[in-house]
Amino acid sequence: MKNQSAIDQQASPAGAGSRSPEVAFAASALGATLRAMLADGSASHKSIADYLLRNQVRVTALGIEELADDCKVSTATISRFAREIGFKNFAAMRSAVAQTLQSVLQPVEKLRNSIARRQDASTPASDSLAYAGANIGATAMALAAADVDAVVKKLTRAKVVYVLGFGLSSHLAGLLAAHLQPFCRQVVEAAGHGGTEVAAGHLTNITARDVLVVLSFPRYTRDVIRLTNFARDHGACIVSITDSPASPLAELGDHVLYAESSHPILPSSATAAVALIEALAVSLMASNKGNVAKAARLTEAISAYLVGAEPAATGTDKQRARRGRITNNNT
Numbered sequence: 001m002k003n004q005s006a007i008d009q010q011a012s013p014a015g016a017g018s019r020s021p022e023v024a025f026a027a028s029a030l031g032a033t034l035r036a037m038l039a040d041g042s043a044s045h046k047s048i049a050d051y052l053l054r055n056q057v058r059v060t061a062l063g064i065e066e067l068a069d070d071c072k073v074s075t076a077t078i079s080r081f082a083r084e085i086g087f088k089n090f091a092a093m094r095s096a097v098a099q100t101l102q103s104v105l106q107p108v109e110k111l112r113n114s115i116a117r118r119q120d121a122s123t124p125a126s127d128s129l130a131y132a133g134a135n136i137g138a139t140a141m142a143l144a145a146a147d148v149d150a151v152v153k154k155l156t157r158a159k160v161v162y163v164l165g166f167g168l169s170s171h172l173a174g175l176l177a178a179h180l181q182p183f184c185r186q187v188v189e190a191a192g193h194g195g196t197e198v199a200a201g202h203l204t205n206i207t208a209r210d211v212l213v214v215l216s217f218p219r220y221t222r223d224v225i226r227l228t229n230f231a232r233d234h235g236a237c238i239v240s241i242t243d244s245p246a247s248p249l250a251e252l253g254d255h256v257l258y259a260e261s262s263h264p265i266l267p268s269s270a271t272a273a274v275a276l277i278e279a280l281a282v283s284l285m286a287s288n289k290g291n292v293a294k295a296a297r298l299t300e301a302i303s304a305y306l307v308g309a310e311p312a313a314t315g316t317d318k319q320r321a322r323r324g325r326i327t328n329n330n331t
Helices: 004-009 021-027 029-040 043-054 064-071 075-084 090-104 107-117 124-142 145-157 168-183 195-203 222-233 271-285 289-305 315-330
Strands: 161-164 187-189 211-215 237-242 255-258
Touching: 021 029, 021 043, 029 043, 029 090, 043 064, 043 075, 064 075, 075 090, 124 271, 145 168, 145 211, 145 237, 145 255, 145 271, 161 168, 161 195, 161 222, 168 187, 168 211, 168 271, 195 222, 211 222, 222 237, 237 271
Parallel strands: 161 187, 161 211, 211 237, 237 255
Antiparallel strands: none
16 A cells, blocks of 8 residues: 555646546545555445545545444544555545545536535525536546547447446436447347346347446446456456446446536436437547448438428339329320
8 A cells, every 4th residue: 555655746646637526536646545445455444445435525524433424334443444545543544635635626526515505595406407517517527538439449340239227327228229229230238128137148148349338327236247247257348337436337347438426315416427428429420421321311211200301202202203204294
């Protein structure tokens, strides 16, 4: 583990200004130490590391008793954890969290604090909408064009693209699959309406030529982790779409795209995830001229079902029109 002086020297991660606070904090030296503990620590230490990675602003204002209560551990365990990651005591660890956070704090956190301060003048609906806007803004800041381009290339080359999500994330998986369908060779919505058993059946055929796009947001499900590991073991490329570097999907992905999901009441918000799915779909559509042509053919194919659109003429329609012109000319 790194000592405190090493953490102090590396508190400001490169590119922090282009990332959301959670992602930038996790990329710092302290964040890396916490992620290592999240991966290899004891159950109680994993709980503390997870809390610190997700609640940096809150941690800076907590006493050791309050943190212990939130993490469902004892104060002695908090103290041992602080020493384990290189600090003299809890106070020194909290100070390092504050120092690291200060270097990565972005406008989205300022907005969240503003929401908290004006609770008396706000409503649950307005707070929810404000968080949705903040989440989309944070997602946009964290999204790197190079990461999206890399995912688009994998989707384009894949023999089969499997899309997987359970619970509320199943609806996001369905939306993504619908967007990808016209532009990939083959798209399989792994879970669909059948749940784990159906998803496992689909993924039985996954190979190293395929891509699994897996979506999961709090609350995470064990099955999505198990099936993602299965796909990895069979050589498939994993694209994780999740909310935080502390997510169990983050370490499983060959490529990871983050969508902020904070919400004052719900376990997570899907607003930014939908925006990210649309951004990925648009990037895929615009990636080559062939996809532009596919989009045009798709519009033509469904034009008969669109309100106010003229149905596209079929081959039979064109033949009838031609025969009609010939008849009129002969008369």
